Amino acid sequence: MFVSLIVVSSCKKKETSEPEPTGEVTNSEINRWIADTMRYYYYWNTSIPQDRNLDFDLDPEDFFETLLNTPTDRFSWIQNAEELKNELSGVIKTSGLGFSFFRIGEDGAGITVRYVLEGSPADAAGIKRGDIFTRVNGVALTVSDGYVQDYEPLVGNETFTLTKGIINGNTISEGGTLSLTPVEGFQENAIHMEDVIITDDGTKVAYLFYNRFLDQPQELVDAFGRFKAAGVTELIIDERYNGGGAVDIAALMSALIHRGFDINSPFIQFDFNSNFRDETLTYADMFGAANEPLVSATNLGLNRVFILATESSASASELLINNLQPFIDVIHIGGKTYGKDEASYTFENSSPKFEGENDWGIQPIILKYKNKDGGGNFVNGLTPDYQISETVPFAPMGSRSDPLIATALGVIDPSMQVEMQRQMDIGRRRQLPGVKLLDEANKDLSNPRPLDVTRTLNKTPLNLR
Known part of the structure; x- marks a missing residue:
């Protein structure tokens, strides 16, 4: 019926x-x-x-x-x-990056990688689960009322740049950068x-x-x-x-x-x-x-x-x-x-x-x-x-x-x-x-x-x- x-x-x-x-x-x-x-x-x-x-x-x-x-x-x-x-x-447009946010200090935020889609731009860039990043397009992420600001390029359609975070003892320092471009029609x-x-x-x-x-x-x-x-x-x-x-x-x-x-x-x-x-x-x-x-x-x-x-x-x-x-x-x-x-x-x-x-x-x-x-x-x-x-x-x-x-x-x-x-x-x-x-x-x-x-x-x- x-x-x-x-x-x-x-x-x-x-x-x-x-x-x-x-x-x-x-x-x-x-x-x-x-x-x-x-x-x-x-x-x-x-x-x-x-x-x-x-x-x-x-x-x-x-x-x-x-x-x-x-x-x-x-x-x-x-x-x-x-x-x-x-x-x-x-079938999606994606960079292949699955991620979470974490808080750094009082009002800072970082990105940690949940997973990388096999064969995606993120995979080709060598990104692995557990990698962390501190900036998107050169901008340091901040937290307001529990939500992260300025991360939108990560879920957009254009090329974006990430700054690598490096754990040194009890601190996170910044390393080099890499760029990812989302691709159309990714399965x-x-x-x-x-x-x-x-x-x-x-x-x-x-x-x-x-x-x-x-x-x-x-x-x-x-x-x-x-x-x-x-x-x-x-x-x-x-x-x-x-x-x-x-x-x-x-x-x-x-x-x-x-x-x-x-x-x-x-x-x-x-x-x-x-x-x-x-x-x-x-x-x-x-x-x-x-x-x-x-x-x-x-x-x-x-x-x-x-x-x-x-x-x-x-x-x-x-x-x-x-x-x-x-x-x-x-x-x-x-x-x-x-x-x-x-x-x-x-x-x-x-x-x-x-x-x-x-x-x-x-x-x-x-x-x-x-x-x-x-x-x-x-x-x-x-x-x-x-x-x-x-x-x-x-x-x-x-x-x-x-x-x-x-x-x-x-x-x-x-x-x-x-x-x-x-x-x-x-x-x-x-x-x-x-x-x-x-x-x-x-x-x-x-x-x-x-x-x-x-x-x-x-x-x-x-x-x-």
């Missing part, structure tokens, strides 16, 4: 004998399509003002904002349709690192640094196949900076992890507005019954999983924690997550008249979700079992000296707890006096992605082999 109504909404010209409009497309035409779509599908559709209170001549971006249920709705947006689809698939990879860690008692632990729930299902299945072939009995999923992505990819990861996988098992509940019936979907609904043999053959059959998540973990990252809990023990290490228990759908007008600059795509929230037992409603985030913070400078990706990984390994192999505690103490001693991660500023950088249900509601199965 939902699929057929979406087709009707996006293709209204096909159900009428009226000729296709000709001439220049007006804001009023575009905004009428936006309003009609939102009134039917938007989760908070009853909050949309009546037509007489709307200005249909506004720029479409401004008009879209007037329809939103603010401040409750933090995540619906409008964008050029092609750019929107590229963004959702991980991000969901998996940044996979490894098998062997603990002191011989336990084989799979480690997966998973940075986004992108449409890369085969890569995910292949990684789990390698884990299974290696004989792992424990799993650490590192999604500490993962802003989310596609719901069916999150369902696939869940299916690859827990014991007792059944393709017909309920997995998720969708709660829509009053125009639609709420639904409970199975794994088969989420990614296709035809994929059952491959998923069953690759499933790790675990009794528990360790998930590293922080305030930068949102959307599908939170879904993985919430929706795995009815199946197995989920041990959440890190910090409270972002708090996004909603999902959205991609709408694009199919009329050929809406092309080029008039080709708008909208990504409104259309539902809230719960796990199969009805658990959800975590708008304030999911609270960790072990509250652990990163220390600056960051440990290398996948390192035992990383405090989040060390905590997981200490639980997996209690004989390592003393050693893991020693590693964390060393990390804390390496942290400079007056240096502290800026939690609010870093949460503001986290860029939560939509929990995209477009493919699932279109009943399109994943293509696995």
Whole structure:
């Protein structure tokens, strides 16, 4: 029913004998399509003002904002349709630099590298996780009311220059500079690192640094196949900076992890507005019954999983924690997550008249979700079992000296707890006096992605082999 109504909404010209409009497309035409779509599908559709209170001549971006249920709705947006689809698939303009802010002294700030996208300009420049920088375009960064000033070139579209920070004892001195130029059309990879860690008692632990729930299902299945072939009995999923992505990819990861996988098992509940019936979907609904043999053959059959998540973990990252809990023990290490228990759908007008600059795509929230037992409603985030913070400078990706990984390994192999505690103490001693991660500023950088249900509601199965 939902699929057929979406087709009707996006293709209204096909159900009428009226000729296709000709001439220049007006804001009023575009905004009428936006309003009609939102009134039917938007989760908070009853909050949309009546037509007489709307200005249909506004720029479409401004008009879209007037329809939103603010401040409750933090995540619906409008964008050029092609750019929107590229963004959702991980095709982006980027320098490849993932970063956090930390405070230096009373009002100074520095940049520390979270990760570098493989093959990006930052990767080519030799930047590594844990590197620190003190200036952007020669300007020293400052903090005001908990937020960093003058960092905008880092997230812009133009070339920018960074000044290297060098740790000397208890101080940071400045080194040379390097320049980065963002590139168009860069394809991000969901998996940044996979490894098998062997603990002191011989336990084989799979480690997966998973940075986004992108449409890369085969890569995910292949990684789990390698884990299974290696004989792992424990799993650490590192999604500490993962802003989310596609719901069916999150369902696939869940299916690859827990014991007792059944393709017909309920997995998720969708709660829509009053125009639609709420639904409970199975794994088969989420990614296709035809994929059952491959998923069953690759499933790790675990009794528990360790998930590293922080305030930068949102959307599908939170879904993985919430929706795995009815199946197995989920041990959440890190910090409270972002708090996004909603999902959205991609709408694009199919009329050929809406092309080029008039080709708008909208990504409104259309539902809230719960796990199969009805658990959800975590708008304030999911609270960790072990509250652990990163220390600056960051440990290398996948390192035992990383405090989040060390905590997981200490639980997996209690004989390592003393050693893991020693590693964390060393990390804390390496942290400079007056240096502290800026939690609010870093949460503001986290860029939560939509929990995209477009493919699932279109009943399109994943293509696995």
